[in-house]
Amino acid sequence: MRQILTDGSFLIGAAIGSGSTAMAAQRGRADFLIALNAGRLRSMGVPSIACMLPVFDATTLTEKFAGEEVLPQTKLPVLLGVNVWEERLDVTQKAMSLQRAGFAGAVNFPSCMHYSHAMQHILARAGRGIEQEVAQLKAVQDVGLTAMFYCATRTQARLAADVGLDMVCLNLGWNVGGAQGHRQRETIEEVAVAVLEIGRLIKRISPKTRFLLEGGPIETADDLRRLLHLAPIDGYVGGSTFERMPLEVSVADQVDRFRHAGQRRDVLDDEGARLVAWGRPYGFVGHAKAHLNFLSRLKALSSAQGSVLLLAEPGLQTLSCLKALGSANGAVPSMVQIDVAGEDFPTRARSILFGSNDASLKRRPALEAGEGDLVVIFAPERLPAGTQRRLARAMRDGVFQTPGSRRPIPMARRVVLVSTASDPQAAGLDPSLTEVLRGWSIRVPPLRERMDDLLLLIQQMSIERFGEVIARDHFSADAMQVLTEHMWPGNETEIHALLGQLLDILGAAPTGQRIRRSDILPLLNSPEPMRDIGTEKDRIADALWRHGFNRGRTAQALGMSRKTLYNKIQKYGLTR
Structure with a gap:
């Protein structure tokens, strides 16, 4: 039976619940293993704290998996978790049974240290408290085995030091981190104060006793390293940090890798492949269903002649779309761009589009054929209503007139209106402009x-x-x-x-x-997910109510622009 190192080196113990974890811990060069009912429950997918609930008999559960799985799979010393709550308890007989079974020693687990102060007093009066746990471990040590005492307070640590137990492990509470971990309540710096105080107490009473830590805010090796700079300890015991959290990450990563490998084998049908190939010169990437549907629509519009309403939420790149609408080879087309949102006076856009009879503003109209492949108007809803109606007539007739002239001028090859709305009706355009663009809109999938x-x-x-x-x-x-x-x-x-x-x-x-x-x-700045509470109207009404009818916060929560939210409020009659 291998014994735990006594040469003063830093000890690493692994509190485990299965034979596979025992083998992995041995490959990782752990110094000793601890077989606990908490470890077994973790292996079942249950939080460690369930070890204190009456779901299984702790003694039967622990001895079975430790004897059948752990001892045969490792050469490391194995300490068994024992408790003092049995109906008939003989601490000496219990210690001798551990020796016969081949265990290197024992720890007090499950322990009444996890109960409230009042409950601990009740158990103590019944002869099943912390004092009895210390007595059991002293008996284990007396037959030549190793004893490690879990404690949570200075008083408990003193009891173990007074009888000279081999190891005292200060339990800092259930582990934080992972899918089932507790929330961190104390920082490394805060627990270091208690660690320093209790460690000094133990060493003053029993210099040979090794002082270790487990649990609490120590989630990573870097956390342990930070604590060691603040308080000296002789070792660390990992439970969830060695068994649950690495398993959550490694299994999840491995399954995800295989899923990703499977996705790479997905083959597009002939039409999908042609769409991806068509979009590549313009800078499009992807093969999601919504993206392929968008490319199919864009390809059809690019080969036709007509003005287009391009609907693109904030943050979506529109240059690739404009390339596709304005050129046949992926090159950047010549464009006249008018950002009405950026104009000091939206009325200036009228003279830019149609020209002006003011000699000081004399310039060639942007809508005149030959000026560019595209005329791109950003935020067209901000154009004055009269300008929108005039633009609609020009799109419908294919010609326009400059101010003060009756000579018809041929329109540019294509006008593209770029809006951040989610649909044409929500774009806030004049009805005449909406009508002339009917059937000529395309939405970029977010x-x-x-x-x-x-x-x-x-x-x-x-x-x-x-x-x-x-x-x-x-x-x-x-x-x-x-x-x-x-x-x-x-x-x-x-x-x-x-x-x-x-x-x-x-x-x-x-x-x-x-x-x-x-x-x-x-x-990440995550907006609130829309709760599944019914129709779009219901979701918007719910979000408005939750945000005190503040439109800015509501729009951010719903992941839409203020303008889109305003239009939907008007559409659904949600004004107060």
């Missing part, structure tokens, strides 16, 4: 509707704009879950901002370390 293309967009954007590749292998599975569940209200602009910050994280991380969930969450 990122939330084409999540299958997210990684392709991330990879392309990181290469084009930063000169470095950020691909699937850079993300852990839980990080990918965050990315795919995010609503992306800022669309491609939001991806660009995120990538700039992720490059800094990757540059500072150790080689091979993936981007984690905890890295990404602080970088």
Whole structure:
């Protein structure tokens, strides 16, 4: 039976619940193993805290898996979790049974230290309290085995030190982190104060006793390293940090890799492949269903002659769309761009479009054929109503007149109106302009509707704009879950901002370390997801109520522009 090191080296113990974890811990060079009912429950997918509930007999559960799975699979010393709550307890006989079974020693687990102060007093009066746990471990030590005492307070630590137990492990509480971990209540710096005080007490009473830590805010090796700079300890015991959290990450990552490999085998049908090939020269990437439907519509409009209403939410890039509408080979077409939102006076747009009879403003009208392949008007809803009606007549007739002239002038080949609305009726255009564009609108699918293309967009954007590749292998599975569940209200602009910050994280991380969930969450500005409460009208009404009818906050929560929200409020009659 191998004994735990006594040469003063830093000890690493692994509190486990299965034979497979025992073998893995041995390969990781753990110094000893601890077989606990909490570990077994973790392996069943149950939070560790369930070890204190009457769901299984702790003694039967622990002895069975430790004897059948752990001892045969490892050469490491194994300490067994024992409790003092049995109906007939003989501490000496219990210690001798551990020796016969081949265990290296014992720990007091499950322990009444996890109960309230009042409950501990009740158990103590019944002879089943902390004092009896210390007596059991002293008996284990007396037969030549190793005893480790879990404690939570200074008083409990003193009891163990007074009888000279081999090891005292200060339990800092149930572990934070992972899918089932508790929320962090204390920082590393805060717990270091208690660690320093209790450690000094133990060493003053029993210098040979080894002082270890487990649980609490220690989630990673870096956390332990930070604590060691603040308080000296002799070792660390990992439960969830060695068994549950690594399993959550590694299994999730491995399954995700295989899923990703399977997705790479997906083959587009002939029509889908032709659409992807057609869109590539213009800069389009992806093969999500919504994206392919969009490309099919865009291809049809690009080969026709007529003005187009392009609907693109904030943050969506429109240059590729304009290339497709204005050229046949992916080149940037010659464009006259008018951003009505950026004009000091929207009325100026009229003279830019149709010309002016003012000699000081004399210029060639933007709508005149030959000026450019495209006339692009951003925020067309801000044009004066009269200008919108005049533009509608020009689109319908194919000619227009400059102020003060009756000579008809042929229209430019194509006018593209770019709006951030989600549909033509919500674009806020004059009815005459809406009517002439009927059947000539196209909506760019927002990122939330084409999540299958997210990684392709991330990879392309990181290469084009930063000169470095950020691909699937850079993300852990839980990080990918965050990315795919995010609503992306800022669309491609939001991806660009995120990538700039992720490059800094990757540059500072150790080689091979993936981007984690905890890295990404602080970088995303997630709007509230729309609750499934019925129709769009119901969702908007619910969001308005929850945000005190503040339109700015409501629009952000719903992932839409203020203008779109305003139009929908008017449409559904939601004014107060």
